Amino acid sequence: MNIEPIIKIEDLAKQYRLGSIGTGTFSHDVNRWWQKVRGKEDPYLKVGEINDRTQTGGSDYVWALKDINFEVQPGEILGIIGKNGAGKSTLLKLLSRVTAPTTGKITCHGRIASLLEVGTGFHPELTGRENIYLNGAILGMTKKEIASKFDEIVDFAGCQKYIETPVKRYSSGMYVRLAFAVAAHLEPDILVVDEVLAVGDAEFQEKAIGKMQDVSSQGGRTVLFVSHNMASIKALCKKVIVLKNGSVYYEGSTEEGIRVYLESSKNNLIEQLMLRKDRIGNGKMKFTNINVATFDKGAIQTGLDIVFTIGFDLKANATNMWFRLIVIGDDEVVRFICNNYHSTAPFRKVNKDSNIVSLTIPKLPLLQGKYYCHLQAVVDNEIADEIEYAGEFDVNEGDFYGSGKVPTIRKGVLIEHTWTI
């Protein structure tokens, strides 16, 4: 049987005007109105059209989304991934009718509920009970529906004791749990979810993901799920759409989609260090560049083997030389230090023609995030060159333990370990 798609998106596009609104835009508006009165075309629509696909600098208009076409089948969980600014949130906004598209059409056969944020419309002064009703109604439930689900919601959130307390007294975790509980018990045909799972503790996240799976598998409902977290995308979705610069870059299986996404978002930039002035050392040796990559030049992921390739320039042959690389996180906390003086021994004979040193780190223990490295080289017991923040790199989510699970506490580094009893 040929099943009709539950969501059909045709030629969807959304244009935004850049810059702030003030007297300048008012004169545009007056001019636009005046041209209309005289029966002429809107002069600024033309400007928008010229800048349409080219996005040249100086344009006041930008296409946040363009030429979006796809279909979603009933009961499907579709993951939407893409970098910041790829248009994910705009797409969700259009789907949840927060704003209207510039051109194109979305046809949905069913009730849509969107969860772009948990706890929308929670009033801090009202009690948990009152807020369940209010939030439920905002999300589109009737009072009767909420009443019939009330006990389930309270149970899911685990806050029976505080149900008559104003939510402003709630801990932030409890607040989020209650808010998600209300949303999870909506019974729409289509559920649109934006990264709300990034909140709450591990136990709650597991519960939330489980709930979403139930919604789809037992409830037969359709879920559109946007996330940066590849692990939860993998756990939930069979099909993904990768957005890039406002258009659909890939549509298909989750595994391939994630690969495509990581590939497109890799940041293995070669940093040129020759011109850096903020360095110390006697200058007997100078770093020229640094590059981080996996062996196959793919995206850096937790658990993969990676190589730092560091270029340098040596003035004379050296007989005693060692390198130090410090990896620090976004929070300026040191994650680890690699120094061949400690780990093996200093290099005893380095020809002045040598110009590359590489550092291999098997099974990268870093969690997803942005990292920086400091470089230092010592020649004949004196610091020859030292550069702070010599390079930066992004680590993508990966499966360090090979267990398919990712730790939810995003702190520290990962290490191999064994538990016995």
Next chain:
Amino acid sequence: MSTQNPYTLVIEPKTRLLDLNLKEVWRYRDLLLLFVRRDFVSVYKQTIFGPLWFFIQPVLTTIMFMVVFGGIAKMSTDGLPQAIFYLAGIVSWNYFAEALKTTSETFVANASIFGKVYFPRVITPLSIVVSKLLTFVVQFVLFLLVFFYYFLFTDANLAPNSTLLLLPLLIIITAGLALGLGLLITALTTKYRDFRFLIGFAIQLGMYATPIIYPLSEIDNPKLRMVILANPMSSIIETFRFAFTGVGEFSWLSLGYSFIAMLVLLAAGTLTFNKVEKTFMDTV
């Protein structure tokens, strides 16, 4: 699956000029009631006097008017007890002013909710008009208490008459005026905030262009009279007072004018609101 799903929804850029979708508003009626409840209940949470605050404000304003306009400026109250004269004006004006002020901020004040979830936007201004109506009812009870005190225990010349039957109509016109004007202003202020600075000020001045601290009968200058009668709230206040006391000016003509002004404003407000609601998130 060719059968028409009742929830089939097409999201498209352009709105028809009038796309009210009252059916959808009706589907969200529970939300309207819950918003009303929220607005009404949350006002006096964590206060000692609680709902008493609804009384205190008009009482203090009335006393202030009695001292300043009645006592110091010695302005006429058409022979009515000052408390009744001022309170009647204040209670009805308050409803209009409060409802207008709050509805005119709908988009800007609710941007965070509107930016995250869809429901018929018009629910919010409607709920404001209803919750302010509750406040009006509470304050109206206060007026009734004062009225009965003067009616039963003093020899003040009060002649309640059949115009009292028009009270529901007066309330409807007031609500409609506030809603229409509020919708219009909130739609205009999403893009250019200039009106926001004007509105608080305009409401304050509007009170002086309405016969609240003076009776309409005191205005002899015909031009000034025209200006004051051009204000659709004037006939409402005068009729309200006339209904309870038999003093004041009541004419079908000026009441009819107010009614038509309400219809026009409501239509203009709804149209503008409708045009803006779909994309206001991009400009607010």
